[in-house]
Every structure is written in structure tokens, then in C-alpha cells.
Amino acid sequence: MKAIKTLLFCFTAASIISCDNDNDPTNNVCDTGYVSTLITNAFSTANGYDDMETMDLETHEYTIQINADGEICSVGYQNPSTYTGGYTMTITNTTSNTSYSGVHTFSQTTLDYQSITPVLVNNGDIINVKRTILPGYTLLNQTIGRLLRPSNYNDVPYPITQGNVVFLSSNFYGTGGPIPDFAQPYIALGFKVN
Template identity: 80%
Template sequence: MKTIKILLFCIAAIAIVSCDNDNDPTNNVCDTSYVSTPITNAFSLANAYDDNVTMDLETHEYTLQINANGEICSVGYQNPNTYTGGYTMEITNTTTNVTYTGTHTFSQTVLDYQSITPLIVNTGDIINVKRTILPGYTMLNQTIGHVLRKSDYTDVPYPITQGNVVFLSSNFYGTGGPVPNFAQPYIALGFKVN
């Protein structure tokens, strides 16, 4: 009988902890399309952007504003076919000065999402997203990455708003650069709306 009570208590505790308080089942998951869809739509061929794997600098970064309350819960990237190693992925809420930093290796064939320690975001917070190749790479072409660049080779005319996301700037540097606003890095974020 005591074992049954303990088991029932554990089940009740798990049920309480796993529920949120707004009864909205659509926000209980890490939405991997929250930033990738706006990147794909805003920087599309229809908007005069080309999808490239280029820019042979160690760090690819961009800044965006998320106009929703929630948390960044994953990071998505795709290694180029020239590199199987890892990256330091850094996501900073510059409004609150809170940073996630982790080492990740991604698939070479698909956009690969990996969970991160959640980073809290309030409407209007400015987020910096950075990918830096790990030391020890052996060829410059290993530093390239997936970017979306203007078809006429002009700088990206930031800011660009797509839904609840405003893309503010980009930068590329390390073994050269900086090269601001050359292209939009395709580094996606998973987001869970509160």
C-alpha cells in the first residue's frame, strides 16, 4: 500500500511539473521553424537572394530581435561537406547579458537541430547568434558555411522583418574581415513561445 501511494505521488508530481499554466498545447514544444521559416522566407530567391555555401571566415554571426516572450531552446545548423568537425555555438541575449555557449557538430546533409540550455527572451530582446569553427581545422574551405546572399552581390539591407522576427545585421570575421552585412548566415533557432 505504501508503494502504491509513493507511486501515485510520483505520477502526480510529474504531471504537475510537466504542465504549463496557460492551457495552450501549441507552445509546449521547441518550434524549430520559428526562426528558420522567417530566414527562408525573407531571404528567398523571390526576394533576390541566392542560397550559397561560402564565406571562408571562422566566425559567422547575426543579430535579430524576437518580438515574443519565450525561450530559445535549440540551435540548428548544417556543416558544409568540407568539414565534419565542431563549432562553438554562442547565443547571447544582449538585452539581459545572458549567454548560451556550447560545442556542437552538425549533419552535413540536413539542417540539424540540437537542444541547448534554454535562453529566456522577452518581447523586443536583441539576440546575437554566433558560430565559430573549432581550432584545429586544416583547410580554409572548412570555414565556409550556409549563407543567403543578395543576387546582385550588394550588402543585405537590414533591418528585415518577417513575422515576429527582425533580422538586424550580420558579420563574418576571423582569419580576415570583419565583413558586415555580406549575407545572412543560415543558423536557425528553436523557440518556445510562452
């Protein structure tokens, strides 16, 4: 009888601890690879894109549609080899008019993820993502960033669907521009699916 009570207690405790609306334990964490994997796959060399550091304008941004419920929980970026300073990173849900904005400095050697105050997303919401170099940079080449550019030098043929994300547009501006759809900025987002 003691073994049955212990088993029932463990089963009840396990049910309460793992309570989730879809019984998928993998969605209880911030998936830092969520958008970076989609960017890498959609804008791959095999699909006709080159990975490069270029575009010497202060703001690099793109707009996506996320077709899942959840929250954007981190931002990932890699400073270019020419700049060690910070950026204002802004993530705006233009559908619900909610946003995150904060100053971040990233690694120059690897894609570096940093936690943010979550931005809630409902299936189909439009999200604008941008990085703007902080005032005080001294050389124009410090404003460049990592991006994926079509090998044929045409504009990116948005919209591009990859998984649950539709890449809608990109833009580059500040000390020049705007230059729409020149390339896909490599600004990653961590996403926690509900």
C-alpha cells in the same frame, strides 16, 4: 451519479494537465522551425537571395530582435560539405546579458537541430547568434558555411522584419574581416513561445 463524478474528475484533471497562460497547446514545445522558417521566407529566391556555401571566415554571426516572450531552446545548423568537425555555437541575449555557449557538430546533409540550455527572451530582446569553427581545422575552405546572399551582390538591406523577428545585422570575421551585412548566415534557432 458515478458517471457525473467520473466526468467531473476527468474535466478537473484535464484542466490541471493542460494549464497554460494562453490555452495554446502548441507553444509547450521547442518549435525548431521558428527561426529557420522566417530566414527561409525573408531571404528567399523570390526576394532576391541565393542559397550558397561560402565566406571562408571562422565566425559567422547575426543579430535579431525577437518580439515574443519565450526561450531559445535549440540551435540548428548544417556543416558544409568541406568540414565534418565542430563549432562553438553561442547565443547571447544582449538585452539581459544571458547566453549559451557549447560545442556542437552537425550533419552535412540536412539542417540538424540540437538542444541547448534555454536562453530566456522577453518581447523586444536583442539576440546575437554565432558559430565559430573549432581550432585545428586544416584548410581555409573548411570555414565556409551556408548563407543567403543577395543575388545582386549588394549588402543585405537590414533591418528585415519577418513575423515576430527583426533581422538587424550580420558579420563575418576571423582570419580576415570583419565583413558586415554581406549575407544572412543560415543558423536556425528553436523557440518556445510563452
